[in-house]
Amino acid sequence: MAQNNPAASRLLHSLRRPVICQPRQHVCRVHASLRQRENESAPATIKPVERKTLRLAVPSKGRMAEDTLQLLKDCQLSVYKPNPRQYVASISQMPQLEVWFQRASDVVRKLQYGDVDLGIVGFDMFSEIAGGRDSELVVLHDALDFGQCYLALGVPMGGKFAGINTLDELRSMPDWTETTPLRVVTGYHNVARRFFAANGFEHVVLLSADGALEAAPLMGSADIILDLVSTGITLRENNLKQIEGGRILDSQGVLVANRAALTSREGLLETVHELIERFEAHLKADKYYSVVANMRGDSPEQVASRIMTRETLKGLQGPTISPVYTLNDSDNGCAAQHGFYACVICVPKNCLYKSVKELREIGGSGVLVQPMTYIFDEEPARWRQLLDKLGITDFKAS
Numbered sequence: 001m002a003q004n005n006p007a008a009s010r011l012l013h014s015l016r017r018p019v020i021c022q023p024r025q026h027v028c029r030v031h032a033s034l035r036q037r038e039n040e041s042a043p044a045t046i047k048p049v050e051r052k053t054l055r056l057a058v059p060s061k062g063r064m065a066e067d068t069l070q071l072l073k074d075c076q077l078s079v080y081k082p083n084p085r086q087y088v089a090s091i092s093q094m095p096q097l098e099v100w101f102q103r104a105s106d107v108v109r110k111l112q113y114g115d116v117d118l119g120i121v122g123f124d125m126f127s128e129i130a131g132g133r134d135s136e137l138v139v140l141h142d143a144l145d146f147g148q149c150y151l152a153l154g155v156p157m158g159g160k161f162a163g164i165n166t167l168d169e170l171r172s173m174p175d176w177t178e179t180t181p182l183r184v185v186t187g188y189h190n191v192a193r194r195f196f197a198a199n200g201f202e203h204v205v206l207l208s209a210d211g212a213l214e215a216a217p218l219m220g221s222a223d224i225i226l227d228l229v230s231t232g233i234t235l236r237e238n239n240l241k242q243i244e245g246g247r248i249l250d251s252q253g254v255l256v257a258n259r260a261a262l263t264s265r266e267g268l269l270e271t272v273h274e275l276i277e278r279f280e281a282h283l284k285a286d287k288y289y290s291v292v293a294n295m296r297g298d299s300p301e302q303v304a305s306r307i308m309t310r311e312t313l314k315g316l317q318g319p320t321i322s323p324v325y326t327l328n329d330s331d332n333g334c335a336a337q338h339g340f341y342a343c344v345i346c347v348p349k350n351c352l353y354k355s356v357k358e359l360r361e362i363g364g365s366g367v368l369v370q371p372m373t374y375i376f377d378e379e380p381a382r383w384r385q386l387l388d389k390l391g392i393t394d395f396k397a398s
């Protein structure tokens, strides 16, 4: 069938191309090949081109591209791209920063080479290309709240895998030998190599494919897959299951920087500070509603104490309580209404209805719910952690 179908035969062809073995060598010692590949993928020590501008690389296509631009927009950092076929754009609020559109894998490579200073990419891609640990690259924000997925093994539900439900069981199958290794198809060879080496798999061969990996076990061209999972539907629809111990790496969008650039490029730390502040303010606010309720009570303290007895109503710092003023009919003046207070709290979005019910239980009447746009903390913890990582003690953001 594959012979008559060009797409299928291309896939088969790519699946059959082993990447860690020589053409006639079928079995790999994953430990040895791990060392070899990591040296290979080490960034070349090429001196970056001189430039005055700062650069941020973002994914150029797919869901990560859309979500990255949306995040920047939500932080009042809309990206202006004059022409859809151009790869460089700008942000009017940050004129010092060029935005470069790149394939996700190239975002990481360009960061390694120092061609860009900052990049937004999935943690999966960062792990695959750069090893996933802070080294010459530094993760500035590890939870941008989009592109949530994870890398996991997908194992056939039936056949010889019917009784296989854990990583130990998979490893202990007698089928895997020098001549019949476990064939794993994946786009994440470095992650896979590290994972199988760390988990004591001896006879593994990694195969390549650019998409539709889930079809490979059914076709017979691989035993299992290692791919991204989000809802798990694609695995299920292709008769594949996840196994205990087979969830390899959790991923979402991250902001990464070139470490050397952080300490040498003029203005980069200030820009990073602003980006972290804006991202944190938006991402935090996105999880809350601002709730204003009129509360019955004898004093502000009494209302506050009642609110503080309820976990969902405590908000971020506790309630703000103020008098409610009404018009005085006799002289048209205003007077604080006795026994009534307005209270403002932040409520986690996922507890909204519970909070409204609790407010009513403790004397609330009208409840207004508003979206929260930004919550600026005094200093984001991630900024402090970055300064610690870089060993900077005397930086003052302007």
Ligand SMILES: Nc1ncnc2c1ncn2[C@@H]1O[C@H](COP(=O)(O)OP(=O)(O)OP(=O)(O)O)[C@@H](O)[C@H]1O
Binding pocket: 061, 062, 063, 064, 104, 121, 122, 123, 124, 125, 147, 148, 149, 228, 229, 230, 231, 251, 252
């Ligand atoms: N199903 C998914 N759910 C959430 N995030 C995902 C999912 N698949 C991939 N991602 C994230 O998106 C990144 C890009 O994925 P990918 O390269 O497959 O592009 P895409 O958005 O699916 O577009 P396409 O596959 O059509 O080129 C991945 O590195 C990962 O971080």
Ligand SMILES: O=P(O)(O)OC[C@H]1O[C@H](OP(=O)(O)OP(=O)(O)O)[C@H](O)[C@@H]1O
Binding pocket: 210, 211, 212, 213, 214, 227, 228, 229, 230, 231, 232, 233, 234, 235
């Ligand atoms: O768990 P799920 O919600 O089903 O998502 C998982 C699927 O999503 C990604 O594929 P994508 O949709 O990006 O298609 P692609 O293979 O063409 O990249 C990934 O490679 C899986 O196949």
Ligand SMILES: [Mg+2]
Binding pocket: none
């Ligand atoms: Mg995809």
